[in-house]
Amino acid sequence: MTPIPDPLKPGQESVWSYPRPPRLEASDRRVEVWLGGVKIADTDRAYRVLETSHPPGWYLPPDAFLPGTVQPASGSSVCEWKGRATYWTLQAGGVRAEAAAWSYERPTPTFQPIAGYLSLYAGRVDEVRVDGERVTPQPGRFYxxxxxxxxxxPFKGGPGSMGW
Structure with missing residues (x-):
């Protein structure tokens, strides 16, 4: 089944206009992350990865995170575009979110600007905000x-979207 892009509202961009392979875009929007009732990250120096059918993936510089809130986690995975991902556990306020974040320590040349930057699953922390707006996690468990x-x-990740 070929998905039909949702109608655009004023000020929106369609994930169906994003390219494949994905594009990396610097952003000066304010990104904030909370875990265990503690604001663990705050930056206006993030990057967005824009890929067809996916809501943006956001990458934050490591110095955006409070000291002691990011710990190595086991496991890794490979992205055909960015390279091998390293996983990170986030912790604050007595809460531990295992493998809730990842980074590309040695990404492919196109994605070199995000080397060492961390992205995270919004559904595994208390809250993520972009310019004050609370984000909704992408559907599914992987993306x-x-x-x-x-x-x-519509966004890839939900039921029936595997072949998109």
């Missing part, structure tokens, strides 16, 4: 995109 009011789907 880590963040849905905000300025992106339109």
């Amino acid at each position: 880590g995109g963040w849905i905000t009011q300025d992106v339109a789907g």
